[in-house]
Amino acid sequence: MVPAILTRGLRKLYGDKAAVDGLDLEVPQGSFFGFLGPNGAGKTTTIQILIGLIPPTSGEVQVLGLTLAAHLQEIKRRIGVVPDENVLFDRLTGFEFLQFAGRMYGLERNVARARARELLELFELDQEPRKLIAEYSKGMRKRVALAGALIHRPQLFLLDEPFEGVDPMGARLMKEILLGQVRQGATIFLTSHVLEVVERLCDRVAIINEGKIVIEGSMRELRSAEDTLEDTFVRVVGGERAVQSLDWL
Amino acid sequence: MTAEATRQILAVLHIQWLSFRNSLRRRSERIGLLFSIFVTTIWYGIWMAAAAGLCLFSLWASAERLSRTLPALLLLLLVYWQASPLLTASMGVSIDLRKMALYPLNVKTLFLMECLLRLMTSAEMILVLSGLTVGMAMRAPQRIPIFLPATALFVVFSVLLSAGLRNLLERLLQRRGFREIFLLLIVMASATPQFILWTGSGEKVGRRIYRILHSLPQFLLPSTSLAQAYLARSTFSNWILMIGWCMAAAGFGFWQFRRSFYSDFGSRSGDHAAAFSRLGYREGPLDRWARLAARLLPDPWAALVEKEVRYLSRSPRFRFLFLMGCSFGVVAWLPFGMSRGPLATGVLQASFLTVLSLYALLLLGQVTFFNSFGFDRAATRYFFWSPVSPAAVLAAKNLAAVAFLVLEIFALSFICLLLRMLTGFWQFAEALVVTLISSLYLLSVGNLTSILFPAALSPERVSRAGSGRGVQGLIVFLYPLLIFPVLAAYFARYYWHSRSGFLLLLAAAAAGGLALYLATLPLAARLAFLRREKLLQDLSRGEGPLVSE
Numbered sequence: 001m002v003p004a005i006l007t008r009g010l011r012k013l014y015g016d017k018a019a020v021d022g023l024d025l026e027v028p029q030g031s032f033f034g035f036l037g038p039n040g041a042g043k044t045t046t047i048q049i050l051i052g053l054i055p056p057t058s059g060e061v062q063v064l065g066l067t068l069a070a071h072l073q074e075i076k077r078r079i080g081v082v083p084d085e086n087v088l089f090d091r092l093t094g095f096e097f098l099q100f101a102g103r104m105y106g107l108e109r110n111v112a113r114a115r116a117r118e119l120l121e122l123f124e125l126d127q128e129p130r131k132l133i134a135e136y137s138k139g140m141r142k143r144v145a146l147a148g149a150l151i152h153r154p155q156l157f158l159l160d161e162p163f164e165g166v167d168p169m170g171a172r173l174m175k176e177i178l179l180g181q182v183r184q185g186a187t188i189f190l191t192s193h194v195l196e197v198v199e200r201l202c203d204r205v206a207i208i209n210e211g212k213i214v215i216e217g218s219m220r221e222l223r224s225a226e227d228t229l230e231d232t233f234v235r236v237v238g239g240e241r242a243v244q245s246l247d248w249l
Numbered sequence: 250m251t252a253e254a255t256r257q258i259l260a261v262l263h264i265q266w267l268s269f270r271n272s273l274r275r276r277s278e279r280i281g282l283l284f285s286i287f288v289t290t291i292w293y294g295i296w297m298a299a300a301a302g303l304c305l306f307s308l309w310a311s312a313e314r315l316s317r318t319l320p321a322l323l324l325l326l327l328v329y330w331q332a333s334p335l336l337t338a339s340m341g342v343s344i345d346l347r348k349m350a351l352y353p354l355n356v357k358t359l360f361l362m363e364c365l366l367r368l369m370t371s372a373e374m375i376l377v378l379s380g381l382t383v384g385m386a387m388r389a390p391q392r393i394p395i396f397l398p399a400t401a402l403f404v405v406f407s408v409l410l411s412a413g414l415r416n417l418l419e420r421l422l423q424r425r426g427f428r429e430i431f432l433l434l435i436v437m438a439s440a441t442p443q444f445i446l447w448t449g450s451g452e453k454v455g456r457r458i459y460r461i462l463h464s465l466p467q468f469l470l471p472s473t474s475l476a477q478a479y480l481a482r483s484t485f486s487n488w489i490l491m492i493g494w495c496m497a498a499a500g501f502g503f504w505q506f507r508r509s510f511y512s513d514f515g516s517r518s519g520d521h522a523a524a525f526s527r528l529g530y531r532e533g534p535l536d537r538w539a540r541l542a543a544r545l546l547p548d549p550w551a552a553l554v555e556k557e558v559r560y561l562s563r564s565p566r567f568r569f570l571f572l573m574g575c576s577f578g579v580v581a582w583l584p585f586g587m588s589r590g591p592l593a594t595g596v597l598q599a600s601f602l603t604v605l606s607l608y609a610l611l612l613l614g615q616v617t618f619f620n621s622f623g624f625d626r627a628a629t630r631y632f633f634w635s636p637v638s639p640a641a642v643l644a645a646k647n648l649a650a651v652a653f654l655v656l657e658i659f660a661l662s663f664i665c666l667l668l669r670m671l672t673g674f675w676q677f678a679e680a681l682v683v684t685l686i687s688s689l690y691l692l693s694v695g696n697l698t699s700i701l702f703p704a705a706l707s708p709e710r711v712s713r714a715g716s717g718r719g720v721q722g723l724i725v726f727l728y729p730l731l732i733f734p735v736l737a738a739y740f741a742r743y744y745w746h747s748r749s750g751f752l753l754l755l756a757a758a759a760a761g762g763l764a765l766y767l768a769t770l771p772l773a774a775r776l777a778f779l780r781r782e783k784l785l786q787d788l789s790r791g792e793g794p795l796v797s798e
Contacts, residue, residue, distance in 0.1 A: 051634040054782045075635035087628045089556065091708065093565040096556075103552035104635045178794075 002065035002155050004029045004187035005050060010059035012045050012211075019045040021211030023059070027042065027204070029155075030184040032178070032188045035203035036195070037239050042211040044084055047160050050189075051081050064155055077105065082142070083161035084191075090134035094125045094144045097133060098151055105152035112151070119147040138165035146174055150181075154166030157181065159190040163197055175201060199229045209237045254358040261362060280702070284723045296373040300380025307479075309383030316480055322381075323472035330374045330407045331414055332438075335735065360412070360506045367412045368404075378404065385479050392481050399478035402491045406471050406498045413502035416509040422565075432572050449644075538564070538656075546648075549637050553645030558652060564624055564708035567616050571653065574609035575660045579668075582608070600739070601660060601670050602680040609657045610684055610691065611728055612727065617650035618695035619724055623706030627789045633781050640774035643699070647692045651685070658684060687732040688754065689762030692730060696773035700780060703787045734758035786795070 005027035012020040020042045027033045037043045048054045050063060052072050061068040063075045089097055095116050102112025120126040123143040133144065142162060146151065149157060163171045168232070179189055192198050198205065199219065206216040214236045215222065222232050303322075307315065368375075382400050386393050421427045471494040474487040489638045536559060546554060561567045582604055621643060622629040658681055665671040729736060742751035750756050777784060 053630055053633050053785065073636050073638075076634060079634075081634050083630065087630050089560065089625065089628050089631070091624075092556065096559065100552050100556050101635075103548040106548070106636070109548065206484045225752055 003062070004031070004204060005033075005189060006060075007037065007046075008060040010046070010049065010061060011051060011057045012042075012054065013057045013210070018211045020049070020056070021056045023208070023211065024211060025206060025213060025216075027187060028190055029064075029187050030182065030185050031204050032182050033190070034090075034198040034205040035191045035192075035208065036198065036205060036233060037208035039190075041208045042236075043208060044160055044218055045211075046208070047158050047189075048084075051079065051158055052076065053162040077152075078154055079156045079158055080152065080154035082145045082149050082159040082162050082202050084155070084164070084194040088133050088148075090142055090143060091132060093130060093132055094120055094140075094147075095129055097144060098147055102151040107152060115151050119151060122177070123147050124159055124170075130227060139167050139170045142166050143170055143174065146177070150177070157186060157188045157190070159188065161192055162190060163192060163194055171197070195229045195233060199223065206230070207233060207236055254355065254361065255353055257358055258362050258365070259773040262656065267649050280723075284726075293372070293376070296376045300376045301585070302380070303377055304380040304384035307381050307581045319479055320470075320473050320476040323476050324470060326374060326377060327403075327407060327470075327472045330371060331411055336534045356507055356510055358504075359501050359510065359614060363412050363416075363506055364408050364502070367408045367415065371408065371411065374407065375404065381479075389481065392479075395481070395483060396475070396478040399475050399483065399488075399491060402495055403471055403475045406491070406495045409495065409498035409502040413498065413505040415592075416502075418686070420505075420509055431570060435577070436738060441483040515707050538652075548643050550641060550648075553637070553642060554652070557646050557649035560624060561617065561649065561653065564616075566706065566708050567624070569742065570612050571657065572617050574657050575664065576606040579604045579661070579664055583668075598670075599672075599674075600679065602665050602676055603683050604657075605661045605665070606654075606658045606680045606684040607687060607732070609661065610654055610688055611725060613650060613654055614691055616645055616722075617653070618692050619698050620702075620704055620706060621695065621699035622703055622784070622788055624708050625788070626705040627785070628786050630785050633785070638774060639777035640770055643696050643770060643773055643777070647696070650692070651688055654680070654684065654688060682759075683735055683755070685736075686759045686762050687735050689759070690731050690734070690765045693762070693765045693769040694724065696769055700773050703784050705788050705790060732760055 002114055004028045006023060007023050007025040009022055010023040010025070011018060015227070021194060023042070023046060025046075035043055035046065045054070049056050049061065050068070052068065052075070064078055066075050068075060089100070092100065096123050098116035098119055099109075099112050101116055103109060107115065117126075120129070123146070125140060125144060125243070133141065136144065142165060146159075146162060149159075159178075166174065175197070182188055188201075190198075190202075202219055204216075206213050208214065215232070223229050227235075256741065258359065258590060307319075311317070378400060382396070385396060418431075421432060469490065471491055474491045474494075477483040477487050538558065544551070582601065616623065625632075658677075662671060662677050662680070671677065724731070735755070736760055737755035738751050741747050741754050
């Protein structure tokens with residue numbers, strides 16, 4: 001089976017600085033893949049390249065077996081995106097946004113409308129239907145963003161910090177929905193700083209640092225009886241150092 | 250002012266300077282800055298001329314004339330000082346309280362900063378007052394120790410009062426109903442001089458105003474106290490009054506500032522929640538109209554147009570400018586269009602509705618097609634990861650803007666009908682056709698400026714200035730050039746008295762506009778794709794601790 005995501009020698013330069021530096025990544029289809037790294041490692045840049053927001057400087061990128069450069073529109077039809085920042089249209093209600101998203105992804109209007117209603121109910125956002133997204137809490141925004149990514153039943157989900165700011169109830173709901181998608185054959189590619197969540201959800205993980213993959217493998221490989229994922233993470237990114245003491249601190 | 254407060258104020262001003270300096274890395278900002286410098290030079294040149302005129306007047310005018318004129322002059326200055334920002338709905342530079350609230354800044358320190366900002370934005374008034382003071386100083390140098398402190402007190406009073414009024418107004422403008430009432434008041438205030446001109450009752454009105462002013466206890470006014478100081482007639486009570494006024498203004502200003510400060514704390518995101526009812530958004534006629542537009546088009550166009558119409562109609566800034574187009578334009582052009590007015594011209598009478606429509610087109614453009622992604626801001630990236638081409642997005646946004654333009658033309662037609670300025674159906678048809686043709690040229694330019702010079706727009710900040718950017722100011726300046734093909738048709742009509750020439754040139758303008766639009770749309774779409782990184786960066790950019798309008 002073709003990988004859901006395949007990159008070879010992917011590079012993204014900003015001046016002299018390489019945000020992504022020769023990234024070789026392979027994400028199997030049907031997997032729940034965690035893409036981890038410290039701040040500034042290149043996680044968000046990688047996702048932005050994969051969704052076509054920014055062009056790579058060099059390297060090969062394939063998504064769902066299609067070359068990114070040649071089949072960008074087709075790829076976009078098949079992926080669902082939840083970005084890290086608040087990039088929702090905040091002057092729409094949740095329902096309007098979901099309908100809009102559905103229609104943008106080619107759904108018939110009545111289908112988009114019906115699915116929007118169902119998704120609002122599923123994500124427990126239907127209690128205040130007239131509320132504008134501008135008035136949503138951070139967690140609600142993440143949920144409606146995920147709903148917007150789900151409405152067209154994509155084959156691949158690209159989620160950048162999907163659980164950031166989400167309360168435990170909302171996070172559990174999102175996890176259940178995402179796991180359900182994986183059981184139905186979808187692929188989830190997510191970044192997160194919440195390693196406990198990654199440990200519980202992901203079957204494969206890659207850790208990136210300074211634009212390069214430093215370790216990749218199954219959760220079982222990366223974790224052992226002695227080491228948690230956090231221990232492995234800190235060790236491979238070179239984060240182990242004595243905390244300096246400051247005179248005034 | 251304590252040492253700590255001074256340090257904090259200087260720190261804020263320093264990072265504001267750094268924000269401004271870093272923003273000049275963007276080419277659009279540099280172009281905008283050049284244009285702003287040009288416009289500012291002309292603007293302050295005019296005020297300097299006024300200051301020089303006042304200096305000479307105070308130096309050479311007879312004592313009797315000075316005594317009669319100075320109190321009224323200073324009162325006018327005071328009224329203009331307070332009213333000008335309100336009438337233009339342009340609040341000038343202000344502190345972004347949300348950002349400043351994180352730091353251990355005393356609210357009094359912030360208020361002091363606000364007053365300094367008000368002082369900076371009152372440069373015109375300071376100039377004029379300086380001109381008067383220099384003239385009086387040359388006339389009577391021995392009185393300098395008297396009127397210099399009085400002038401300083403007058404400035405302090407005006408600055409404190411304007412700080413209070415500004416904060417009060419900004420809070421009130423966040424309320425839905427108030428915005429529209431405020432606009433109506435601006436329009437009425439702007440209409441008054443036009444109305445006086447039109448009815449030819451300037452002298453009568455002037456005499457009545459003079460009588461009213463003289464019936465007021467003028468000795469109470471701070472402007473009178475200052476005039477007395479200039480005229481060497483100040484008494485102890487004048488000084489007490491001046492100081493009393495300053496204290497009252499300080500109390501009022503601080504009270505309003507403090508209310509704004511804590512009301513910003515109370516909102517979830519000061520930019521959003523305050524503008525909306527706690528009960529949520531109720532669907533209105535515009536939402537139904539948006540769905541109607543969608544029935545005429547297939548998806549994704551319909552979805553995009555529907556979203557755009559909803560988005561714009563829910564943005565206070567857009568609604569404000571839409572209403573301005575319907576009202577202020579009428580008021581501004583009325584003396585030229587009415588047959589009885591002293592400024593009436595046959596050309597403008599015959600094409601009055603067209604002139605209003607073209608003015609409305611320009612106003613709408615500032616918050617729509619000249620900066621199509623302004624209100625979307627960071628959400629613009631959604632268009633780049635969804636399977637919709639940038640050309641479709643731009644075209645849909647253009648369609649939405651044109652839909653509002655057509656709505657505005659209908660509204661203007663109704664107003665002209667009430668004013669008996671609409672002679673028949675053909676005048677309406679002419680306005681519609683000419684404006685739509687002109688829009689083709691402006692949309693063509695706008696699609697390019699939206700990609701090349703994007704700027705995030707706050708939907709909440711109600712200001713007459715669209716994005717406040719120099720580039721868009723340049724477009725306003727070049728407006729006649731941009732619609733030259735249409736103006737050429739009118740030239741044929743009124744100079745050569747050729748109706749067939751008018752229609753022929755209009756048809757040519759339409760063809761040219763359509764060709765230009767069809768050529769620039771894919772170009773803009775291609776640029777959007779190639780420059781998407783920069784476009785998204787520019788739209789996600791915030792401002793420094795001080796926010797400019």
